[in-house]
Amino acid sequence: MHRYRSHSCADLRSAHVGDTVRLSGWAHRIRDHGGLLFIDLRDHYGLTQVVVDPDSPAFSTAEAVRGEWVIRIDGEVKARSAETVNPKLPTGDIEIFAREIEVLSPAKELPLPVFGEPEYPEDIRLKYRFLDLRRETLHKNIMRRTKIISKIRELMQGAAFTEFQTPILTASSPEGARDFLVPSRLHNGMFYALPQAPQQYKQLLMISGFDRYFQIAPCFRDEDPRADRFYGEFYQLDVEMSFVEQEDIFQTMEPVIRDVFKTFADGKPVTDTFRRIPYAESMRKYGTDKPDLRNPIEMSAVTEHFAGSGFKVFANMIANDEKVEVWAIPAKTGGSRAFCDRMNSWAQGEGQPGLGYIFWRAEGDEISGAGPLAKNIGPERTEAVRTQLGLESGDACFFVAGRPEKFMAFAGSARTRVGEELNLVDRDRYELAWIVDFPFYEYDEDEKKIDFAHNPFSMPQGGMDALQNEEPLSIKAFQYDVVCNGFEIASGGIRNSVPETMVKAFELAGYDQATVEERFGGLYRAFQYGAPPHGGMAAGIDRIVMLLCGARNLREIALFPMNQQAFDLLMGAPAEASPAQLRELGLRMAPKAKE
Structure with a gap:
């Protein structure tokens, strides 16, 4: 038999029941069930459950094994009982009853857990990347x-x-x-x-x-x-x-x-x-040259509906600069004051003065617009906006104004935000x-x-x-x-x-x-x-x-990325060069300028 393994930890199936096998790998998880020890043994290929009972010659060694120790196990393949079969594992129909365990390499106390993959500080994960890479995902x-x-x-x-x-x-x-x-x-x-x-x-x-x-x-x-x-x-x-x-x-x-x-x-x-x-169409419809087309929202220019209107903020901008436009960001199903106010607060958090909006609701057989902009521009213009954008009762629309090159990026971010907040984005596809x-x-x-x-x-x-x-x-x-x-x-x-x-x-x-x-x-x-x-x-x-x-x-x-500050925490790069290295290259470090 091979010194370390006859099979990988993903190989064994019901057809191997009764065989004597040898596996090597990492102790992924160890469980003590009333004296009976269970070791989930992991290698590059998969996972196999190992059972060590108190009568086994390997039991005393198994008791000393800790997580991420590298061990070799010899044992017999047995079928799991019906109630203990694990359908999530390719090897879930069998388990190995250990007869011999050899510790190939013990592990110190881990600086980050491998089993379970809990959230952990990124700098620790990168410093100990060789452990992080053992995580299944x-x-x-x-x-x-x-x-x-x-x-x-x-x-x-x-x-x-x-x-x-x-x-x-x-x-x-x-x-x-x-x-x-x-x-x-x-x-x-x-x-x-x-x-x-x-x-x-x-x-x-x-x-x-x-x-x-x-x-x-x-x-x-x-x-x-x-x-x-x-x-x-x-x-x-x-x-x-x-x-x-x-x-x-x-x-x-x-x-x-x-x-x-x-x-x-x-x-x-x-x-x-x-x-x-x-490119020009992408910027006008989506506010970006890399649009997420799973988001169905398309922006439109609605400048004419605000020119000369009672909403003086937009009307004056349009009158004073021929390059000013008003763009609409339609929000299907977003027609509640709470959502509109939440988007307005988000815009303010992005450094904008706000995000004007109209939302529509049914009043009898009629659909009417609500919100500050609707009051200012009046029902006729509000209806014209709704008709142009194909909106219905329960929908909303947000507006940005200015020279497009100045607000385009923000408008694109608002479109993304609306799509995500209203769950309009079909996340299970590649567009x-x-x-x-x-x-x-x-x-x-x-x-x-x-x-x-x-x-x-x-x-x-x-x-x-x-x-x-x-x-x-x-x-x-x-x-x-x-x-x-x-x-x-x-x-x-x-x-x-x-x-x-x-x-x-x-x-x-x-x-x-x-x-x-x-x-x-x-x-x-x-x-x-x-x-x-x-x-x-x-x-x-x-x-x-x-x-x-x-x-x-x-x-x-x-495999081995740097952190957000451009440091390789595992290998310690970048690092200072020695004086000898600098001399060989004909270089000398200039003193840092005083701030």
Whole structure:
């Protein structure tokens, strides 16, 4: 028999009754039932119940065993009695009567519990991540992650893509986030950068004549951590294709994304055909470019119903600024003063002066509006709002006013809040869509200049003609995102592969040709020697896994994440470098500036 096990803790069934077996694993839970000891033995694969009676030679050893000790057990497989069968366990029909127990590794008192998975401080969980990973839910999430990545590889290879690996030590590139810099020992005073994404390399692969590239790529960005974004590093499905237009990307990648979700959705519905939602429409209807389409609420402009009305706050804003609009956030079933007042209080907590509302109720055969706004604008305008929005008795509507670019984000948050508070969101489904026609440029209020709104390597719609003859802020990009349940899970574009167009696009953002050649020299030079039209995308592995595991935080689907302060509590990183290391790199620490 093998030194440690003849079977795993998930293998044994009724067919093994009478067999002598050997198992090894962790003592998950120990119960004393009047002298009879029960040990739930756990390994990577599952759980098996072990019984040790006082007559067993193993009993004295079993009495000493504590939770999370690693032990080996030899014993006989027996059938459980009908009343003790555990249908929740694959091994629930049998148990092992122990004849011999060997302690392979005792455990000190645990700093956090494994059995039962109670809530516990996150910093303790991260410091002792090797214990945290023994918890059933986290362990399953990590295994699910590996299966999702394997499925992605299978689907990409099935779509005739080839997997390539691109360099980790590279040059700094403005991708919209801070670089991690790596000092060079061989070239003192010079630095490599860790790639924010393999963007330039995958384009160079297309120019090199490879046709369909993909990579499960590590990416590095010095951005603040949050629930849906790791600090420092993350993984993405990186994709690039030659001789394609935007629609080719959609037709190729939509089945891959859909099939990954369907495979791991546990029976929940998944969108069959992704909607195509223009960026401008998404912002006006949902207040965000990553809408949760499980929420049925769509916002509408109702400016005309408030222009010249008795509600002077809105009416004066409309009269004094032609760019002012009033947007309605309909709230089906939200027609109670208590709910409306609760939303108003929420808005004030968000730093807003309030959230105007109307709610409708039946009075005989009539439906009438109630609330301060209804009184101010009168019954005719109130009815016009109700008719436009298709609302009924028992419904409500909230209103925001101003220049849309100023209130859009708040309006989107209010829409989300209303949908969640009224349980309008269908949480048991995956709603996927493409967001298209992103603006190519945006105005940077801090720098008082035009800058790229998204990816600077995208092709502007209309090409050189648009760059030369259209107002820059009106130009759209061949840029697209995939969104799912309120998260952006992928982003991509058709690339700007024409040297003259590339230079012109950067010029409008304040970069001269010399800067373009210096900062993007490899890519710019490559475009001079026969570049195929190409495009691609990158999908966030971590966010996809988080959604498919039903987790609310990325730290629940990663092996060894950092905490919210960007510390690796397990390994003690970041840490100070020794004086010898700094000398070797030609570096010296500058004193901290006094605050």
